[in-house]
Amino acid sequence: MRGKLxxxxxxxxxxxxxxxxxxxxxxxxxxxSAQIENxxxxxxxxxxxxxxxxxIWDNLVDRDPRTGEYKxxxxxxxxxxxxxxxxxxxxxxxxFHDGTPFTATDVAYTLNWLADPANKVITQQNVSWIKSVxxxxxxxxxxxxxxxxxxxxxxxxxxxxxxxxxxxAKVGPQGMSRHPVGTGxxxxxxxxxxxxxxLLRNDAYFKESPKGRPAIGRIVQxxxxxxxxxxxxxxxxxxxxxxxxxxxxxxxLRQVPGVTxxxxxxxxxxxVGFDAAGRSGATPVKxxxxxxxxxxxxxRAAMVKNLVGxxxxxxxxxxxxxxxxxxxxxxxRYAYDPALAKxxxxxAGYPNGFDIDIYAYRERPWAEAIIGYLRAVGIRAKLTYLxxxxxxxxxxxxxxxxxxxxxxxxxxxDVSAILGNFFTGSPDDFARDAQLKxxxxxxxxxxxPAVRKANYRQALQRIAEEIYWLPMFSYVAxxxxxxxxxxxPDADEVPRFYAAHWK
Amino acid sequence: xxxxxxxxxxxxxxxxxxxxxxxxxxxxxxxxxxxxxAGPSATAADVEAVRKAYGLDQPLWVQYLAWARQALHGDLxxxxxxxxxxxxxxxxxxxxTMTLGVSALLxxxxxxxxxxxxxxxxxxxWVDRLALTLSVVGQALPSFWFALMLMILFGLKLxxxxxxxxxxxxxxxxxxIALGYYGMPTFMRLTRAGMMxxxxxxxxxxxxxxxxxxxxxxxxxxxxxxxxxxxxVAAVQLGFFLGGSIVIESVFALHGVGYxxxxxxxRADFPVVQAIVLVLALFYIVxxxxxxxxxAFLDPRIRVG
Numbered sequence: 084m085r086g087k088l089x090x091x092x093x094x095x096x097x098x099x100x101x102x103x104x105x106x107x108x109x110x111x112x113x114x115x116s117a118q119i120e121n122x123x124x125x126x127x128x129x130x131x132x133x134x135x136x137x138x139i140w141d142n143l144v145d146r147d148p149r150t151g152e153y154k155x156x157x158x159x160x161x162x163x164x165x166x167x168x169x170x171x172x173x174x175x176x177x178x179f180h181d182g183t184p185f186t187a188t189d190v191a192y193t194l195n196w197l198a199d200p201a202n203k204v205i206t207q208q209n210v211s212w213i214k215s216v217x218x219x220x221x222x223x224x225x226x227x228x229x230x231x232x233x234x235x236x237x238x239x240x241x242x243x244x245x246x247x248x249x250x251x252a253k254v255g256p257q258g259m260s261r262h263p264v265g266t267g268x269x270x271x272x273x274x275x276x277x278x279x280x281x282l283l284r285n286d287a288y289f290k291e292s293p294k295g296r297p298a299i300g301r302i303v304q305x306x307x308x309x310x311x312x313x314x315x316x317x318x319x320x321x322x323x324x325x326x327x328x329x330x331x332x333x334x335x336l337r338q339v340p341g342v343t344x345x346x347x348x349x350x351x352x353x354x355v356g357f358d359a360a361g362r363s364g365a366t367p368v369k370x371x372x373x374x375x376x377x378x379x380x381x382x383r384a385a386m387v388k389n390l391v392g393x394x395x396x397x398x399x400x401x402x403x404x405x406x407x408x409x410x411x412x413x414x415x416r417y418a419y420d421p422a423l424a425k426x427x428x429x430x431a432g433y434p435n436g437f438d439i440d441i442y443a444y445r446e447r448p449w450a451e452a453i454i455g456y457l458r459a460v461g462i463r464a465k466l467t468y469l470x471x472x473x474x475x476x477x478x479x480x481x482x483x484x485x486x487x488x489x490x491x492x493x494x495x496x497d498v499s500a501i502l503g504n505f506f507t508g509s510p511d512d513f514a515r516d517a518q519l520k521x522x523x524x525x526x527x528x529x530x531x532p533a534v535r536k537a538n539y540r541q542a543l544q545r546i547a548e549e550i551y552w553l554p555m556f557s558y559v560a561x562x563x564x565x566x567x568x569x570x571x572p573d574a575d576e577v578p579r580f581y582a583a584h585w586k
Numbered sequence: 587x588x589x590x591x592x593x594x595x596x597x598x599x600x601x602x603x604x605x606x607x608x609x610x611x612x613x614x615x616x617x618x619x620x621x622x623x624a625g626p627s628a629t630a631a632d633v634e635a636v637r638k639a640y641g642l643d644q645p646l647w648v649q650y651l652a653w654a655r656q657a658l659h660g661d662l663x664x665x666x667x668x669x670x671x672x673x674x675x676x677x678x679x680x681x682x683t684m685t686l687g688v689s690a691l692l693x694x695x696x697x698x699x700x701x702x703x704x705x706x707x708x709x710x711x712w713v714d715r716l717a718l719t720l721s722v723v724g725q726a727l728p729s730f731w732f733a734l735m736l737m738i739l740f741g742l743k744l745x746x747x748x749x750x751x752x753x754x755x756x757x758x759x760x761x762x763i764a765l766g767y768y769g770m771p772t773f774m775r776l777t778r779a780g781m782m783x784x785x786x787x788x789x790x791x792x793x794x795x796x797x798x799x800x801x802x803x804x805x806x807x808x809x810x811x812x813x814x815x816x817x818x819v820a821a822v823q824l825g826f827f828l829g830g831s832i833v834i835e836s837v838f839a840l841h842g843v844g845y846x847x848x849x850x851x852x853r854a855d856f857p858v859v860q861a862i863v864l865v866l867a868l869f870y871i872v873x874x875x876x877x878x879x880x881x882a883f884l885d886p887r888i889r890v891g
Contacts, residue, residue, distance in 0.1 A: 120667040307839035472621045
């Protein structure tokens with residue numbers, strides 16, 4: 084027994100320095116449940132990977148989250164030579180964290196390496212539009228596109244950080260994941276995949292950056308699986324910042340002294356999808372009048388007010404309002420009118436309603452609210468609640484007549500990231516409308532913004548007219564953090580810690 | 587004894603093999619793995635690319651044999667998510683889980699043994715009844731809830747202990763209690779029963795007659811004999827703690843094998859889940875085997891049956 088105790092004492096002797104917390108130590112302690120599997124931005128698929136990347140690396144341009152315009156970051160300026168050629172003039176005098184100077188070679192090397200499918204960047208669609216990149220001077224590059232792709236700037240601003248070419252050629256993705264090196268406002272002091280990372284302020288960060296000068300000295304992140312644990316840590320002050328707090332717990336946290344709670348709208352939208360093309364057979368929703376009845380049956384404003392809360396708003400167009408090309412001009416609106424819904428159903432041949440399967444993978448209570456509204460007009464919807472992967476299987480197989488799903492567009496502020504996915508003939512397309520497809524494809528490939536907007540407007544009007552989707556509302560994200568911290572969330576769900584500071 | 591040991595060993599190997607086959611097959615029946623791997627925003631083309639890259643389009647038995655061959659060479663595959671060798675990942679996280687498991691066992695023994703002895707000294711008294719009731723109530727508590735209650739009391743209200751992470755030895759106190767609580771009833775009953783039987787025996791009466799004082803009798807003579815079945819059961823319980831720490835590790839954010847297992851399941855990271863099931867099953871099987879052998883060694887009657 085005594086022997087066992089000694090062994091245990093040795094094993095338990097994990098003495099470590101006391102946790103540094105908050106303003107007194109100039110350390111911002113973050114917690115979230117996601118695990119970043121690989122700190123190399125091109126080899127992870129979690130949003131938190133993007134959050135990390137923005138602190139450590141810079142992109143060619145930076146999209147201002149408030150105004151939406153592209154500000155010069157590593158690039159001084161850019162110019163579309165023609166629809167297939169994009170020129171960048173780069174800033175001079177910038178260094179990477181390891182001291183090596185930033186030049187055009189870094190941009191060309193990074194983008195060429197990514198565009199090569201042999202290097203197996205995880206999300207190919209982020210890089211597959213690039214044909215090649217050439218250096219046109221020590222601080223100038225020219226990007227050649229495979230086909231016209233106006234969203235190119237959006238992708239360059241959002242998810243294509245620039246790596247140091249020598250270092251990356253030497254260590255590759257695995258090395259970059261263990262010791263990330265970039266030009267960004269923070270440097271990596273430690274990075275354990277899946278567990279935690281520690282960042283230190285980069286005091287040599289270039290002054291002209293639109294990201295501003297980082298204020299907080301140290302950022303320490305830990306992965307904590309359970310929300311209650313995160314909340315408890317926030318309340319004791321060991322953690323200073325958490326996010327993705329469920330609405331009911333966010334409300335309770337507002338009452339806690341020393342904690343600030345902010346609810347910000349996100350680019351994720353919820354929608355009810357219909358099998359209008361009849362892929363799952365001759366279901367009632369194939370009839371437009373039935374779809375219109377369902378549109379009138381659901382009180383979206385009530386759901387926003389009572390269930391979603393925060394800055395959420397009802398949406399009528401199948402896109403997020405800040406996305407380029409998104410407009411609800413001329414888009415048909417469907418007011419909450421259960422009586423009209425019943426009339427329409429009777430007209431369509433369902434005076435006593437009908438039975439149908441409805442599918443969902445998240446926010447089960449909201450799906451159940453929708454079912455409640457449908458029941459009130461006579462539609463008996465039976466819920467099948469699945470994991471996302473399983474539901475998407477069924478979607479692609481075309482076996483889901485009615486579903487409540489969401490889309491975040493990967494925070495890409497361009498309508499091509501949503502319409503292109505759902506209405507151009509892919510397995511996600513339940514409309515199968517050739518004219519709609521043609522408008523969207525024209526919008527996706529035209530360079531003239533006016534042409535793009537016109538085509539997208541027609542597409543959005545068509546989707547609303549035919550009710551291929553019933554857009555519901557925008558999602559809200561809840562952030563809870565120490566009252567000592569001055570932090571503002573943005574709609575693109577990428578927290579910018581370089582812009583935060585202590586009060 | 588040897589024949590018995592060999593038979594038990596063969597059985598253990600068979601169990602390990604079955605566990606690996608079952609877990610391998612079950613994992614691949616829960617939806618399209620290629621889709622789960624490619625992520626929620628992947629296109630159909632991306633998914634097909636992933637399917638080919640990971641060999642998921644081959645027949646199940648081909649995939650299993652490939653995996654088994656590698657496993658026997660110590661290569662437990664590469665994590666789909668981390669892209670690191672699974673064996674190294676598990677090895678890195680095993681110390682946390684082992685620390686937790688051993689601490690939980692120590693906690694359970696530290697509480698159950700004295701209670702069991704007290705109960706045996708005064709059978710059917712209020713002490714006895716109280717001890718048994720406490721342990722039964724403990725087993726009925728859901729571990730998740732119990733963990734959160736401990737966290738609120740000791741972490742939030744009293745601020746005595748850290749809530750999560752593995753920063754110091756204090757981080758293991760609450761998790762050890764939350765996990766070890768389940769082992770208490772078994773140990774207590776065994777100790778009580780064993781002590782009662784031993785205390786009624788002749789050599790104890792002799793010791794009393796010789797004039798030895800009660801503590802000496804209790805600890806030096808009675809406990810040493812009564813504790814034998816407890817040690818064997820403790821080995822099995824340790825296996826249970828090692829394999830059953832998923833919930834506790836997740837709640838307290840201890841980055842051990844259980845936490846990794848839980849996260850890997852939700853990410854459909856099959857090589858990792860497979861390897862963890864195998865490793866934990868092996869631990870459990872080895873510990874059970876040791877317990878069996880120990881019991882057989884101490885009690886010859888078991889060897890024959």
